[in-house]
Amino acid sequence: MPRHANLAEALRQRARDGGDHTVALAHPDGTGGERRISYAELDARAGAVAAWLRGRDAAGRRVLVVLDPGPHVAAALLGCLYAGAVAVPVPAPTASRTAAERTAAIAKDAVVDLVLTETAHATETSRRLSLVGRADLTCLPVDRLRPDHGTGHVPPARTDPDSLALLAYDSGPATAPRGARLTHGNLLAAMHALRATLGTGPRSRIGGWLPRRHTPGLIGQVLHPLWLGATAVPLPARPYRTDPAAWLRAISRHGITEAVAPDTHYARCAALTADEQPAGLDLSRWRTALNAGEPVSPATMAAFTRRYAAAGLRTGTLVAGYAPAEGAPLLLAEGRAPVPGAEFGVVDPLTCRRLPEGTAGEIWARGAAVATGHWGRPPDTVPLFAARADDGPGGFLRTGDLGLAADGGIRMTGRVHDGLLVDGVTLHPQDVERELLGCGRALGSARVFCAGPGAGPLVVVQEVRTAGAARTGLPRLAARIRARVAEEFGVNTGAVLLVRPGTVRRDGAVKVRRAVLREWYLRGELRALHADYAPGPTEPCRGGAA
Incomplete structure (x- = not known):
């Protein structure tokens, strides 16, 4: 795959190469089927979004992206990248008051200028933003744009690897969220790192229900398959997170080859009774089931592998991994190739001294894919994103995760601070x-x-x-x-x-x-x-x- 100056160029090249290839994005419709969209159509939709944004001088400005999983969110994100705008993804409106408060606080913190949403959420999104004094925001339902609203194959906006591409609000309480700054260079580095770690390629079908505002869900399950020329299978979070049997059915039905879930979810799957296990389950196409996001239990790993061997799950498919919780789109899988250009270490959080293998401390990460800091908060950038261990080179992200080094990898054991x-x-x-x-x-x-x-x-x-x-x-x-x-x-x-x-x-x-x-x-x-x-x-x- 050729090198590109930014992710927008890489995705545009993929669209041109893929053309009418019809596995660019698979969207489960809730009835067991899929909606397929070609790379050419997705590129046209993204071009229409980019044209609308360029008409409002959106280059370098923050754009709130309020969408459900599916083709529209992919078109919105690509449209932001094509136009040189900075995407600020948040969940689509639900009944959750806390989520509504968080979205309003994000819009205020990021000083967003424009909003991309869809018709079903436009009225409620505008209403919630007006409650925090942002009734002035222009809101576009992207599902109302026709592909021919674009400007053809206009080159993406000129951005370099240091240009800001995305604000990921993964941390901070609802009333004071913090957005990690991810550049085009960060995103490109993450693409190469994920491919090396997970062994993904054009034939991959990457699916899951991880929240799209979090970097593993947004980057790993939406942007990464598009960059690969593979298939994305975005699943709605709530039903699949709470119903492990439905999740396994989706993996079987859609032939998902790579998926990520936390240890508790695998534990629930392993605990399903014979009556609860879906009939006709076929997990033989599942190549990498990454257990990450929480401390990993060896008992869970063994029980899940044993439980679903009869459904075609191969030994070695379930892999323990580590995904930093704070603004770093990296996945470190035990027994797999090291993340290229990345360095992980375990450090005493009080003395900042590196700890030997087997001793628990704070996990630190450094590399081209790691975020550059928090939006609008210069004072916390150096201690959190440019930490130095043992008077050695700086530039480490203090993840806030507890863990230990073992067998060439990192095993998470908990959290240093208040986050759960x-x-x-x-x-x-x-x-x-x-x-x-x-x-x-x-x-x-x-x-x-x-x-x-x-x-x-x-x-x-x-x-x-x-x-x-x-x-x-x-x-x-x-x-x-x-x-x-x-x-x-x-x-x-x-x-x-x-x-x-x-x-x-x-x-x-x-x-x-x-x-x-x-x-x-x-x-x-x-x-x-x-x-x-x-x-x-x-x-x-x-x-x-x-």
Whole structure:
């Protein structure tokens, strides 16, 4: 594959080479079929978007991309790249108030100038932006553009490897999100790194439900297959994340060859009973099933491989890997070729000294694919994105992930800071705790944490005003909490503990630290009025009931 100065040139060349090749993008339609779109058509659609953006002098300006998975989001992203605009992807509107608040905060932080969406979401997107004083934003439903609205094969805008291409808002709470700056050079380096790590090529069918605003989902499952000339199979996140049987059916039906999911999802698949396992499952075309985004359990790896061998899953298909959570579109797979041009290390987060193999510390990453910093926040760029270990060369990203070096790879073990990794999604505990305050008048303060060190099943410790909640109603309250977390944040809750007032918030003001509550929980010392556990390894040692 020839080298290009930017990703836009590479994608335009792919469109020209592919022409009427009809496997550029496969979109599951919810009925078991696919919608196919040729590279030529996709290029024409992207050209129409680029023409609209150029007509508004969008080069170098931030463009909010509010779209569902599918052909429209691919055309919007390529249109931004062709026009030299900076894409700012966010999820399409849902019923989640937290997601709406986050989108509005992103639009404000990025100082976006234009909006790309689709007809189904245009009114709600405009309404939400008007609530934060951005009623002035021009909003284009890209599904209303005809391919002939473009300008033919006009060369992409002149950009160099250092030109900003994308802002990925993967981190920060809903009220203060942080966008990682990804340049055209970062994206091109990520393309080569993913191909080397996953062994992808033009015959690949890359699919998954990872959020499109996160770099592994956006870059790995949308841009990478287009760059390869392969097929992308974007799956809607919510149903496939919560229903492992449906995910396996999609992999079988669409012949997906490469997919990424967190350890908890593979564990749920391995735990399916014989009655729950989809009939006629064919996983023989699956070449790489990457287990990344959370600490990887060897027991999960073995159980999943054993469970689906009869469905054609080959030994070695399931691979443990590591994907940095903060603005670095890299995947490091154990037993695979090293990521070209990238360096990983495990460092003491306090002394910044490199640690020997087998010793846990913070994972640091450096390379051409690593983001250059946070948008609009120069003060945090040096300590987070240009860190230096042992007085050696700088330029390391401090990922915030805990891990250790072992067998030539990196194994993640948890998180250094407050962020929680649940079902492969980064949650900020303060967002969840704030949302639960409005879950019912009988509920008071809450604390949330993971059963593992910053990763794994989510545990909710929720105070209950017992005067307003009879014991017989506690199971309904626990179910309401589970439903609210699933609706707002799209993840499953491993355990809900309803406790007396004063357990979480002492003396009416000071909250007990999450780390302390987690320690009590793991030792079985949290006395609960009612405890509700999901199936799986979330229940601690038995504690007393209040």
